Amino acid sequence: MSDIITKIERVDLPEKDFENIEDDLLRHISRPSRNYRIWMGILLLIILIGIVAYVRQLKYGLAVTAMRDYTSWGIYISNFVFFVAVSLVGSLVSSILRLSKASWATPLNRISEIIAIAAIICASIIIIVDMGRPDRFLNVFLYGRIQSPIIWDVIIIATYLVISFLLFFVSLLPDIGLCRDRLTNLPKWQKNWYRLLACNWKDKPEQYANLKKIIAILEIMVIPVAFAIHTITSWLFATTWRPGWDSTNLGPYFVSGAFMVGAACIIIAMFFIRKNLRLHEYITHKHFDNMGKLLVLLSLVYLYFNINEYLGPAFKMVGAEGEHITELFVGKYAPMYWLVQLGGLVFPILILIFRPFRKPFPIMIVSSVVLIGAWLKRFLIVIPTLQHTYLPIQDVDESYLHYIPTWEEWAITFASFAGVLLIISVLIKLYPVLPIWEIREQKRLIKAN
């Protein structure tokens, strides 16, 4: 492990005793916070409204949505794709950056793992919400056909969820041990909880040796699974006969887009965690600066796949595919399309090249634009395609021709967002949000050098 952490000079860590660092990073767990309760209350309220909408959907069927024949998938599916994309962040930071010895990113490991878990859980929930017969969910296991890309997706999502969870939990063990030993003024259930979860962690050198081995294995395992999860999600579209989805580019296009939105998510999370938990000494300008550069790089890759995705069909303008492209470029969806492509992709690249914009506040704003753009982009991938069929759409009710999500769909979608934030907030409140033991390790290495 020690050879993994090189160039220690570059790591930004506060000049403090380790005792104080532990105090800083554990403080928020034992301190009751009114803001936290208000925040949780708001999230729970949003989720409650979403549940009301879902109960209506269960009662009246998917008729409460704006989906109809032709536009048979709506924002539930585009939101699902979005969450799967966000979940890739876990593998990006805690795995790819860790393996590439970017030790500056160590304080971001746990944040990224938490976001990944929250996003993948809510992606699984939202896909069940989209089902016409959620009561028959078990049919997926009773009658599952391995030939169907949906079953591939079910398998890979479950796999990714398990690996992400293990990665989060295993790398948390020493810190849970710390919570158990150091936090004494906690309610009884919470103390018991840490004792249970710490799995008899005793800070022994051999325990650390095992831990590092397991983490290394998981880090390597999670990368192909992360690529697979979003590639397979893209295959839900690419395996159909639809103009607009019938593309061999879709896999890398989705994966690169996911890494971009993942980086944006980390930056936004960094900003608010740093502010609310007063971790300015640990999440520094250098982190924002580096993440900004990374975001530019990932956006450039995504831009490349975007050009690759649209240029060929736009040059040829063949039949229904041409109609689809026309609708995106100059038609009904043009305002959204150019907002997403220019505002959510080109603009962040242009602006984040300049150092002043990589300061915490501006980069948080830019990342939020990227995030909104990424959500709308999934809308543009899913919905317009369904409205461009090979055979003309005729003889249908007016409502079949366009798709404007109903309040129930929005309520459920916002509830899913609130769900992601809720899971993130609870995990941050329960556990140290920065990996204390890894920081200690780095500190030791700095001292040794």
Add this chain to the structure above:
Amino acid sequence: MNENKKNQSARRKFVKAFLTGSVGAVAGKKLLSSLSAKDENVSDEQITALSSDGKLIKVLKSQVDHPHHKPASPSEARKGIYGKKFVLIVDLAKCKNARKCIDSCEKHHHLTPDRPFIKVLKMQDNPKASPYWMPKKCFQCDNPPCVKVCPVGATYKRTDNIVLIDNDRCIGCRFCMAACPYSARVFNWGKPQTTEDNQAYSPETSVPSKIGTVEKCDFCPDLLRENKLPPCITSCPNGVLYFGDANDDTVTNGEETVRLSELLRDKAGYRYMEDLGTEPNVYYLPPVDRMFPFQDNTEASDV
């Protein structure tokens, strides 16, 4: 005119009897053997039927009233009717958008106008060609995209060419709708409004419709089991639709019965979007030598 219609209906009756011949003969024998248990209310109406040795015979209508089949169970409905390969031919030269096929289908499957199994589309192949009407239903593909993507095997391909849906199994993911390049499938977005009946569900009848599941044209296998033609075929006033068995090489539009291979050969039959490789079992005859000039008579189409 009236006379004409009468003739026509007599002819149709004959064709139906032709199709029901074998069943009728069996049922007749059965009835004869149990004459003692004769019903008081048997009518003495006679119809013409074809006997097994090829003679036209007059029989009591009550005698050819074949036993009513119970709708096939979901597991039976997966097998298909033995030895059959059902096909449909649409003669585009004859369609004038009368929309009787849609109405009769709606009635047979207890549908509402917002989820039709059949659509009649106004098509124009290029700006200089005259537009034409294209009746479109499920193409019952041999390489069906819908069946390939279904995660639970709720939609399946049978040996008799029919692609069916088991709506006791469908989870409502709508992947099949996204996959079908012909937009043949409809979804029960809300609680289906059907004439309330206590009929047991069968994938072969697609009745009663179930909320949150996918439906589509099924070639009416329940009627095929009784050797009856689907209602869209018999209700068409212009004989546009031909239905039959590719193994027999015969198709009928309810009025004339012709050789499938000859019809496709002589009239240059084609399948829609052959290049997608879906191998449909619905063929089209090109809209040449039209029976009617094209009229945009969408009076019945305001859904």
